[in-house]
Amino acid sequence: MVGSCVKKLQDIITEKEILILGVKEELRELQGTVSQIHCFLQDAEQRRMEELAVNNWLCELQDAVYDADDIIDSARLEGCQLLEDHPLSSRNSTGCSGISILSCFPSMQRRHEIAIEIKNLNTRIEKISKLGKKFLTRSEAAPSGQGSTSKPRKSSQLVEPNLVGKEIIHSTRKLVDLILSYKEDKAYKVAIVGTGGVDKTTLPQKVYNDQRIKGNFEKHAWICVSRDYKEVTLLKEVLRNIGLQQGQGETIAELQSKLAEIIKDKSFFLVLDDLWQFSVWIDLLRAPLHAAAAGIILLTTRDHTIAMKIGAEHTHRVDLMPVEVGWGLLWKRMNIREENELQSLRNVGIEIVRKCGCLLLAIKVTASVLASTGQTENEWKKILSNPG
Numbered sequence: 001m002v003g004s005c006v007k008k009l010q011d012i013i014t015e016k017e018i019l020i021l022g023v024k025e026e027l028r029e030l031q032g033t034v035s036q037i038h039c040f041l042q043d044a045e046q047r048r049m050e051e052l053a054v055n056n057w058l059c060e061l062q063d064a065v066y067d068a069d070d071i072i073d074s075a076r077l078e079g080c081q082l083l084e085d086h087p088l089s090s091r092n093s094t095g096c097s098g099i100s101i102l103s104c105f106p107s108m109q110r111r112h113e114i115a116i117e118i119k120n121l122n123t124r125i126e127k128i129s130k131l132g133k134k135f136l137t138r139s140e141a142a143p144s145g146q147g148s149t150s151k152p153r154k155s156s157q158l159v160e161p162n163l164v165g166k167e168i169i170h171s172t173r174k175l176v177d178l179i180l181s182y183k184e185d186k187a188y189k190v191a192i193v194g195t196g197g198v199d200k201t202t203l204p205q206k207v208y209n210d211q212r213i214k215g216n217f218e219k220h221a222w223i224c225v226s227r228d229y230k231e232v233t234l235l236k237e238v239l240r241n242i243g244l245q246q247g248q249g250e251t252i253a254e255l256q257s258k259l260a261e262i263i264k265d266k267s268f269f270l271v272l273d274d275l276w277q278f279s280v281w282i283d284l285l286r287a288p289l290h291a292a293a294a295g296i297i298l299l300t301t302r303d304h305t306i307a308m309k310i311g312a313e314h315t316h317r318v319d320l321m322p323v324e325v326g327w328g329l330l331w332k333r334m335n336i337r338e339e340n341e342l343q344s345l346r347n348v349g350i351e352i353v354r355k356c357g358c359l360l361l362a363i364k365v366t367a368s369v370l371a372s373t374g375q376t377e378n379e380w381k382k383i384l385s386n387p388g
Contacts, residue, residue, distance in 0.1 A: 029122055064125050071117055167325075171316065172206040178314060179207070179269075179296050180216060187286070187295040191307035194318035199360035200300040203318065204271055207298060217296070219243075219268040227276045231284055235259060238285070242268070252284075260288040267294040275301040278309040326353035326363055333367040334375070341375060348380045355384060 175190065182188045194200045207213060208222060221241030223234065235255035239245075244262055268289070272280060281297065289295055301307060307315050321329075327350050336342050352370075356362035366383070373379040 029118075064121065064128055068121055068125070071114065071121060168202060168206060171203055172210065175203070175207050175316065176210050176212055179298075180212060182294075182296070185294055187289055187292070187297050189281075189297040189299065189307075189310055189312040189314075191304075191310070191312035191315045192298070192300045192318060193302070193304045193307055193315055194300075195302055198302075198318050198320060200302070200318050201273065203316070204273065204298055204300055208269070208271055213269055216267070217269040217294075218266045219263055220270075221268070222271045222273065224273045225275050225280055229277075229280065234280065234284065238270070256284075256288040259285075260291040263289065263295075264291045265293045268292050269296045270298070272297065272299040275299045275306055276303070278306050281310045320358040321360065323350055323353055323358060326356070326358045329360070330363055330367055330370075333364065334370060336375065344377055345375070345380060348377055348384060352380065352384050 179188070179190065192200050192204055208220070214220070219242040221238050223237055223241065225234065231252050232250070232255065235252065236250075239255065239259060239262070242262060244258065250258075270285075270289070275281075281299075285297075289297075297310075299307070299310065299312070304315070327346070330349055330353055331342060331345070336345065352366060353363060356366055370380065370383060373383065
């Protein structure tokens with residue numbers, strides 16, 4: 001998506017519709033920003049399901065790029081309309097030069113609105129870009145004071161090894177067996193529910209990438225649903241995931257029709273990650289996906305009422321991890337290898353895990369903080385005694 005947006009920006013900057021509208025420089029700046037993101041996006045895409053933070057960041061970036069695509073179309077449309085109203089204006093003129101001042105006022109106002117939209121979007125993408133670079137740089141850096149470097153993860157390694165314990169393996173097997181035992185021709189909905197901060201991503205990743213799931217469904221899609229999702233954007237993302245590239249301007253009804261057509265009489269497996277609103281299924285996806293021969297909807301949410309309103313046939317609750325599991329995650333992320341060092345840090349480490357509420361995200365953030373300190377009991381106690 002980002003690559004096609006860069007190409008689109010390159011192509012339209014010199015078009016007469018853009019020249020006459022007078023937003024060439026704003027679009028050129030947007031092109032530069034999007035191009036910079038494109039340089040390191042591939043690595044982030046490979047790791048989007050390894051780390052929740054990277055996954056959420058990519059969803060934000062995706063929304064911004066879709067908005068960029070909409071602005072490009074809007075600028076082209078306004079410029080085209082201006083050319084139709086003033087066909088004798090010079091091809092090389094910019095803004096309203098060569099056009100009657102009175103007739104130019106509406107165009108000037110719209111040109112200003114589009115320019116402001118582009119500048120605001122450019123600022124937004126730059127902020128998202130900076131945040132993403134921090135994620136990527138932080139994960140590649142060696143822990144301070146250790147002199148060791150961790151091996152880069154392979155792109156096929158979608159689930160963090162430290163989290164794959166007996167409980168995850170058991171739950172994965174149970175859910176996969178449940179899904180494959182379903183034989184009816186209507187969508188079967190499975191919900192994974194857990195409070196904020198509890199890891200609700202590892203389990204669906206394991207299920208999604210299970211070879212039996214891969215082999216039993218013809219179409220697969222993993223969709224990160226933003227809290228303020230856009231219906232057209234979400235439908236296009238589903239279509240892209242199952243292999244259909246979309247143009248511009250389709251309505252919700254047209255996209256729903258295309259989705260129904262492409263999955264008609266086929267089996268599909270759809271993950272809706274971090275669902276906040278039941279309308280995503282009820283109003284948007286239920287009707288078109290009804291055309292499938294067989295379908296599984298695996299959703300993750302922090303609100304059990306969402307699962308109830310969607311009509312989930314099975315709900316799997318993800319609880320807080322046991323303290324011992326949290327401690328294991330903490331020291332493995334710290335790359336502690338010496339047994340005596342591990343034992344000396346164990347008691348204070350367990351207290352830190354308890355202070356984190358046994359929440360995965362809190363433990364990960366704390367591990368990043370601890371990595372910048374000396375690996376001693378006293379240093380860890382300082383972190384433990386800090387308020388908050």
